[in-house]
Amino acid sequence: MFRRLHTSSSTLTITLDGVALKVAPGDSVAAAVLASGNPACRQTPVTGSDRAPFCMMGACFDCLVEIDGVPNRQACLVEVREGMQVRRQARPTLVADRLAS
């Protein structure tokens, strides 16, 4: 969905849902996700629909991801680091789902 104008002379490697991804130093985690081919960061708790970064300035919270085991981090405000482990956030199990099952 997004492409880079420059090929960075140095790259870092992070994992996105366990898959290695080459990123540029200085990228925000949200930029890295947008350049990965699948822009979704999380699913909404209510309907489970995919959400991707919307504001890129810390206001919308659609970019929440799990970073190094800590959930609900704003991907647009965190810079990538070598070896960082990023996970998209699936829809949490809802009370309604639990009652239905």
Added chain:
Amino acid sequence: MSGEIIDLAVIGAGPAGMAAATVAADLGLDVTVFDENPAPGGQIYRGIEAVATKRASDLAMLGPAYEAGKTIVSAFRASKAKHQPNTSVWLVQKDRQLGIASGGRASMVQARRILIASGAQERPVPIPGWTLPGVMLAGATQGLLKSAGMVPSGPVVLAGNGPLLYQLGAQLAAAGAKVTALLETEARYGAALQHLPGAIASGGYLAKGLGLISAIRKAGVPIRRNVTGLKAIGKDHVEAVEFAANGRAWRLDCEVLCLHQGVVSNAQLTLAIPAKHEWNEAQRCWRPVTDAWGNTDLEGIAVAGDCGGIGGAEAAAHAGRIAACEAARALGKIDAPQRDTRASGDRSAWERHLRIRPFLDALYPPSRAIAVPADDVTLCRCEEVTAGEVRAAVRQGGTGPNQVKSFTRTGMGPCQGRMCALTVSEVIADQLGKSMAEVGTYRVRFPIKPLTVGELASLE
């Protein structure tokens, strides 16, 4: 909390915060600037240091208004002011204690004075399909261009109104993105005309705006005027945008849709303390009530820049310097006449830059049909509540945003109302035939940024 008390805590390293900190440090104050971004610059000068050193060839495409940030950032870096990047401020108390969080740890800081320079955010643009991946705010796409040198790889459509949309159009075209069209929702040239003398007196803004429009045209990007009925279409992500213009229905394929309806003051911190606010009818947003030096009604807490009313980057820097002079006076470093003399150049420049605003506010009002959306449009993105559900809550006796919030869960999700507060109040005001000032807005509660379990645990 460490025992240390700092003279001036500045929240935000945009032009207002950087300029304020530079002058305040020069006047002998011990200043720290807290900002949640990794580098100084704020929204307009996002990533400027990295671009200037690593991607200098991008400066031409980003334009001279962006490059101007180099001067202000390097003056800030050269000053004695401290900068704490990657740090969010989640609490500001009347006694001037701040709650900050950084690197997984939270702590408290005591300041003698606080300057809130938290800037603006883009106005929410609730249209059908605006939650689809690929639909973004215009400033978000611009932020990616500045901070990461990224552009949409497929066709992109820009829709809405306001100077930022034109600036993005010119920047994307210069960067070689496939801009299919710029769809302008509304521009009231007639209403703006009476403010033309002020616009001319404010300096080069009109020429800059016309220059952007001509750059977009030259790049072969069609501009459609009086666009209504915007709709983002797609299943898992946006695939097209539908709209009406020139009396017919249109559909344009796109991979990215950039929406914009202007920017509004980011009053999240000042609303939460709470400082006294007023409804700004011309800019259709809330602003903290201030005196001529940026002081709020709360002792020792001032604001500068776009969080006190939208004035743009240059006005923000002047307002920051004015507020710094006042901080130095309040803390006894200079007296009132010295403050007045030191601030006089910035004050006249500030007033001149603000003279373009009545023209811009009148020219690019937010489209009424977007500000007050139809029943089936999702207005709270987090809790996925529609405008129709808000109207039903009002019919059931919900008289204000806080009641509607408890009936429908609007504003209770992670964004804490940043993306729905204005729309919820507009819908209620419209339905009850009241003014926005009467209807009010959500009570904003601390922490204004969610704290992780680890951060909470680190706070003794």
